[in-house]
Amino acid sequence: MADGKSVFFFDIDNCLYARSYKIHQIMAKLIDDYFMEKLDLDFDAASELHQRYYKDYGLAIEGLVRHHEIDPLEYNSKVDDMLPIADVLKPDPKLRAFLESFDRTKVKLWLFTNAYKTHAQRVIKALGLEGLFDGLTFCDYAEPILICKPKPEMFERAMAAAGVTDKSKCYFIDDSYTNIKGSKAFGWAKSIHFLDPEDPVPAVPAGDAVVRDFAELRELVPDLFV
Structure with missing residues (x-):
């Protein structure tokens, strides 16, 4: 059942950790x-x-x-x-502190990945981010037909799992141009394209904004932070 909170959906790979980890x-x-x-x-x-x-x-x-x-x-x-x-990724105290600065009376933090759940769980554990997210929506490899971003059905699934019915309460960050373009077309409130420092800004924006550091989210959605 929807509880009235906004939901901030976070991609995992090349988003919660830098692409430089390879x-x-x-x-x-x-x-x-x-x-x-x-x-x-x-x-x-x-x-x-x-x-x-x-x-x-x-x-x-x-x-x-x-x-x-x-x-x-x-x-x-x-x-x-x-x-x-576990050998490549290490705990990220800076990222953990940033995520802890969200106002949890206003917003849920939700993981949203095209990987299977075991991969998501391993990454979150390696980064030291366990206990910070309210839930996880993943591509379920056990299903006969795979549903993944940027399919509209995947965004619908994420909203249902997170208990939000209003698209204007949904925020999303992902390093994938295609996925951000998909969430923008789906009608989420803010679709934010995450770029590495060396990435060029796309000539045609995929979504509503581009960031290279999560700290920039404070300026984009200040009401969601303490």
């Missing part, structure tokens, strides 16, 4: 290896198909499920769950 590159190699093993492809063909599925569906695994009858939970065990998260 988790994405490690994952890309694991995905390419999985494509080569399961589909009997050489590296170039596997990499090309991986990128095509990611572009077409938002997730490489969705292409595998649609076209090759791959078990997504097995994929998760061989790819996401094999990432050396």
Whole structure:
């Protein structure tokens, strides 16, 4: 049941931690290896198909499920769950202090990822952010049809899980141009594109604002902070 609070949805990968940790590159190699093993492809063909599925569906695994009858939970065990998260990511006290400065009488903090729940839980634990978020909406690899950002159904699912019915109470930050464009089209109050320091500002904005540091959120949504 909706409780009247706003909800701030946070993407996880390359958002709560910097791209410079190179988790994405490690994952890309694991995905390419999985494509080569399961589909009997050489590296170039596997990499090309991986990128095509990611572009077409938002997730490489969705292409595998649609076209090759791959078990997504097995994929998760061989790819996401094999990432050396605890060895690469370390607790981030600065980020934790920032998240603690939200006014929790006004807003819920919600994790919103296209990864499976086990990956989300491992990242949050490694970053030392446990206990700060009210919930998690993830791409459920156990379902026969995968629902992920930027599909409207995924935004609907996140709202239902977080107990919010009013789109004007929904705020979202993500490093993905496509996902921010999707939330903007869906009608959320603020869709905020997170960029790394070296990223160029897109010629055509994906959403309502661009930030390179979470501290900038205080200026964008001051009413949500203590």
